[in-house]
Amino acid sequence: MFKNTIECSPAANYFAEHGTYTKYIEGTKEYFDFWDEQEKRCLEGYITPSGIPLTGYHYFYLNYFRIDRSVDKVVRGRKIKQREFLQPKFYDGDWEFFWLVDIARYGIDHKDYENLKKQGLNVDIHPNDLEGGKSLVVLKARRKGYSYKVASMFTRNYFFIARSKNFMLAEDKKYLQGDGIYQKFLDGMAFVDANTAFTQPRVVDKAASLEIKSGYKVVEEGTEIVKGKQSYVAGVSLKDNPDAARGKAGELVAFEEMGKFGGLKTAWDITAHTVHEGDEALGLMLAFGTGGTEGADFEGAEELFYNPHENHCLRINNKWDDGADGTWCGYFVPVYMNLPGFMDEDGNSDIQKATEYELKQREIKKKSKRSNSYSQHIAELPFNPREAVLTFDTNLLPTQELVEQKNYVEVNQTWRSGINGVIVNTEDGFKFKQSPDLKPVLKFPHTKQDDVKGCHIIYEAPVRINGHVPKGLYIACHDPYAHDETTNSASLGVTYIIKRTNEFSQSLNEAIVASYVGRPATQDEYNYNMFNLVEYYNAELGFENDRGDTIGYARRHKKLHLLAKQFEFSDKKELQGKTKRIYGMNMTKERKQQGEIYLRDWLLTPIEVLEDGRKKLILHTIHDPALLEELIKFNHKGNFDRVMALIVGQYHRQEVFNKKVKAIKEQKHNDFFNRFYK
Numbered sequence: 001m002f003k004n005t006i007e008c009s010p011a012a013n014y015f016a017e018h019g020t021y022t023k024y025i026e027g028t029k030e031y032f033d034f035w036d037e038q039e040k041r042c043l044e045g046y047i048t049p050s051g052i053p054l055t056g057y058h059y060f061y062l063n064y065f066r067i068d069r070s071v072d073k074v075v076r077g078r079k080i081k082q083r084e085f086l087q088p089k090f091y092d093g094d095w096e097f098f099w100l101v102d103i104a105r106y107g108i109d110h111k112d113y114e115n116l117k118k119q120g121l122n123v124d125i126h127p128n129d130l131e132g133g134k135s136l137v138v139l140k141a142r143r144k145g146y147s148y149k150v151a152s153m154f155t156r157n158y159f160f161i162a163r164s165k166n167f168m169l170a171e172d173k174k175y176l177q178g179d180g181i182y183q184k185f186l187d188g189m190a191f192v193d194a195n196t197a198f199t200q201p202r203v204v205d206k207a208a209s210l211e212i213k214s215g216y217k218v219v220e221e222g223t224e225i226v227k228g229k230q231s232y233v234a235g236v237s238l239k240d241n242p243d244a245a246r247g248k249a250g251e252l253v254a255f256e257e258m259g260k261f262g263g264l265k266t267a268w269d270i271t272a273h274t275v276h277e278g279d280e281a282l283g284l285m286l287a288f289g290t291g292g293t294e295g296a297d298f299e300g301a302e303e304l305f306y307n308p309h310e311n312h313c314l315r316i317n318n319k320w321d322d323g324a325d326g327t328w329c330g331y332f333v334p335v336y337m338n339l340p341g342f343m344d345e346d347g348n349s350d351i352q353k354a355t356e357y358e359l360k361q362r363e364i365k366k367k368s369k370r371s372n373s374y375s376q377h378i379a380e381l382p383f384n385p386r387e388a389v390l391t392f393d394t395n396l397l398p399t400q401e402l403v404e405q406k407n408y409v410e411v412n413q414t415w416r417s418g419i420n421g422v423i424v425n426t427e428d429g430f431k432f433k434q435s436p437d438l439k440p441v442l443k444f445p446h447t448k449q450d451d452v453k454g455c456h457i458i459y460e461a462p463v464r465i466n467g468h469v470p471k472g473l474y475i476a477c478h479d480p481y482a483h484d485e486t487t488n489s490a491s492l493g494v495t496y497i498i499k500r501t502n503e504f505s506q507s508l509n510e511a512i513v514a515s516y517v518g519r520p521a522t523q524d525e526y527n528y529n530m531f532n533l534v535e536y537y538n539a540e541l542g543f544e545n546d547r548g549d550t551i552g553y554a555r556r557h558k559k560l561h562l563l564a565k566q567f568e569f570s571d572k573k574e575l576q577g578k579t580k581r582i583y584g585m586n587m588t589k590e591r592k593q594q595g596e597i598y599l600r601d602w603l604l605t606p607i608e609v610l611e612d613g614r615k616k617l618i619l620h621t622i623h624d625p626a627l628l629e630e631l632i633k634f635n636h637k638g639n640f641d642r643v644m645a646l647i648v649g650q651y652h653r654q655e656v657f658n659k660k661v662k663a664i665k666e667q668k669h670n671d672f673f674n675r676f677y678k
Contacts, residue, residue, distance in 0.1 A: 002052060002095070003346055005048075005090035005346040007048035008062050008090045009062045012064070012087040015087075022035075031197075038064075038196075039160060042063075044056055051119075052095075053119070054098070055099055056102075057156060058095065060152060061098070061149060062088055062090060063087070064155075064192055065152040065155060066086060066088075067086065067145065069086045069089070071086070088145075089347055091338045092120060092347055092349055093349065095120065096122065096123065097149065100123070100314060101136060103129075104129075104132065104134040105284045107133065110130060113125070123319070124317035124319070125316055125317075126317075133280055134313055135287075135314070136285075136314050137305050138286070138288035138333065139305045139331070139389075140289070140333035142380045144338060145338075146288050150256070151184035154254070155189050158229075159189075159200060159229070161231055162231060165234075165249065167235075168182055168233075168234070168256060169248065169254065169255050169267060170235070171257070171263065173239075175257045176235040180256070181235070181256050186212075200215075201214065202215070203217060204232075210235035211233075212234075213231070213232045215230040236248065238261075238267050244267075246270050246271075249282060249283065250275070250283050252283060252284050253284070254285075256288070257290075258287040258288060259289035259292065260298075261289070261300060265299070265304070266300075268285070268287065272312055291388030291389055292380035298389065301389075305330040305389075308328055308330050313330055315329075317329075318385070320384040321403065321407055322384070322386075322407060323408050324411065326411045327411055332385050334383050336351045336355045337351070337354075361381075395633075395634050395635060396597060397599065397600050399631075402603070402631050403632060406625055406628040409622075409625050410625060420435060420440055420456070421458065422435060422438060422456055422529070425532060425535075430532060430535050430536040439451055440518075441454050442624060442625050444626040453520045454492070454516065456529065456532075457514060458514050459508070462474065462513075468538075470502070472656070474499055474500065475498050475564075475649065475653065477645050477648040478494065478542070478550065478645055479493070479644040479645035480493055481493050481548060482547040491639060492519050492642075493641075494644070495517075495530045495645065496646065497513050497515070497533065497539055510618060513537075514533060516530055517642065523553075527553040531557070534562050535562065539562075540563070541563050542649065542651065543583075544584060544586065544587050544644065545581050545584030546587070550583075560583070563583040566581050567652070567655045568655065591651070592636065592644075592647065595647035596647065598647070598653075598654065599647055603617065603618050604617055605618045626642065
């Protein structure tokens with residue numbers, strides 16, 4: 001709990017009372033000493049008489065910047081809220097943000113870091129990142145005033161860091177101009193020019209191109225020379241052209257509205273090459289924004305937030321997502337922090353009451369007749385990061401349970417439970433060769449730089465009775481990719497082996513026991529590996545038959561007997577079509593929609609009752625983080641190869657539902673179980 005936070009704004013408080021920042025007469029020593037001390041505080045920080053440490057950015061924001069702030073007014077005898085251009089108030093969440101900015105840029109001594117935690121820093125930073133030289137990504141709830149805070153950082157650099165270059169990047173100019181961050185910077189600069197001794201002449205002031213540079217020109221020996229601070233601030237729109245970020249190396253490079261920044265990841269990578277020299281940072285890259293955006297625009301923001309180390313960002317322990325404690329992410333600002341009406345006079349957030357209020361608002365939104373109103377409300381005003389990145393599309397799948405399982409998988413690294421290797425055809429039949437050097441594709445979405453050759457993953461070896469795998473015990477489901485050409489390189493081939501319920505093996509019934517996800521050099525190579533997996537489990541292959549070369553390959557290599565005949569959809573006449581193909585199925589819009597329902601029900605199917613009475617579901621048997629992420633993100637617009645393979649699998653399960661699994665030779669369950677699972 002912060003106390004006496006009014007002490008954080010000594011200069012602003014004096015200005016509010018007297019209409020000027022100092023009583024000293026301009027030109028006197030006292031006058032210059034005052035402004036020298038204020039500049040030092042704006043650069044190096046300040047500790048209040050009560051012991052609250054402020055960074056330089058935060059001191060400048062509280063004392064020399066202005067924001068539109070709501071205040072109480074009495075109009076015609078009634079109390080109303082009205083906006084006024086005033087000094088900011090101290091908020092506990094702002095204090096934390098500005099300290100994270102400082103630590104990311106400059107680093108911090110471990111002892112000082114521990115002292116900050118005692119004073120109110122409520123996050124755990126990766127120990128290796130305390131040395132600084134990092135960037136920062138902030139995922140936040142809406143209306144937390146970050147455009148003002150970040151605009152103040154540009155204003156501070158403009159007045160105090162000589163020859164600094166500072167860039168505001170946004171996908172569209174509308175996020176820079178009007179009520180955007182660049183206009184907020186201009187307003188802040190105008191206030192400083194009008195009321196302080198920090199005013200700077202401008203050698204460049206281009207409203208059209210959003211550029212300002214401080215300085216003045218003199219002529220010396222007939223040559224025009226620029227002198228002064230020569231600090232530079234520019235707003236840059238990257239609409240449809242992330243490459244415009246190239247060369248934007250600066251003391252501060254901020255990515256505004258990262259949730260609505262379609263080319264964010266590309267622009268971030270381009271900028272990172274100029275801001276970093278190896279492990280050394282020449283400036284601070286800062287991305288911030290809110291959830292609630294549909295489609296691909298948000299993918300870059302999510303990538304930066306959940307993969308901070310890969311993107312040179314400060315790593316913060318994910319204390320917000322359920323089950324994610326122990327994993328690293330960016331900085332998150334939940335709805336209950338700094339919520340107006342739920343803070344005390346010192347700027348401390350009342351988290352409990354703010355949470356209770358937001359829960360009531362959610363109950364109201366649930367009753368809305370507008371499509372996606374509730375989902376959008378949650379994404380824009382989230383309690384945790386996973387809520388902020390929820391898709392708007394009507395995903396029927398149990399996303400909350402899937403998020404918890406993904407967090408469990410990542411924290412406990414249970415993705416290691418699968419054994420990587422390759423299945424080969426030998427004189428003694430198909431054999432699995434373990435190879436830790438082979439890399440599965442465990443990332444979604446993958447990038448062009450990722451190795452997507454893939455490999456076989458075995459979660460449970462095929463059950464054998466008298467040396468043979470019972471026919472019908474396993475089914476295979478496959479989503480092929482269309483071409484070998486790089487134009488479709490984003491698609492992967494996906495094949496899963498699902499074990500059916502049977503009388504003689506009780507583990508992982510109806511669950512995935514093996515997989516092959518990847519895109520090797522040729523389609524024939526994928527098909528070769530896939531059919532080896534299918535034969536290893538003595539399975540029947542269901543697949544989408546409107547692309548790829550599954551049938552052609554099977555015909556050329558005499559494997560047609562492994563293909564499932566075209567599904568009959570006998571229980572759903574509305575799904576029956578006129579397409580007459582011997583093998584596989586084509587995926588119509590109606591079949592995809594019904595398949596999503598089948599998939600949801602399958603994921604929520606109990607597979608075991610645990611000792612504490614909780615039910616272990618099919619989804620709890622999934623340890624592939626990429627598959628879990630696809631299921632969480634699934635919608636009817638994007639490319640979801642793994643999900644589509646599983647939807648095929650659900651139709652395959654429906655098709656063989658009444659076919660009983662039989663062993664080649666009956667054997668008592670206990671004898672078998674003791675033999676193979678002791």
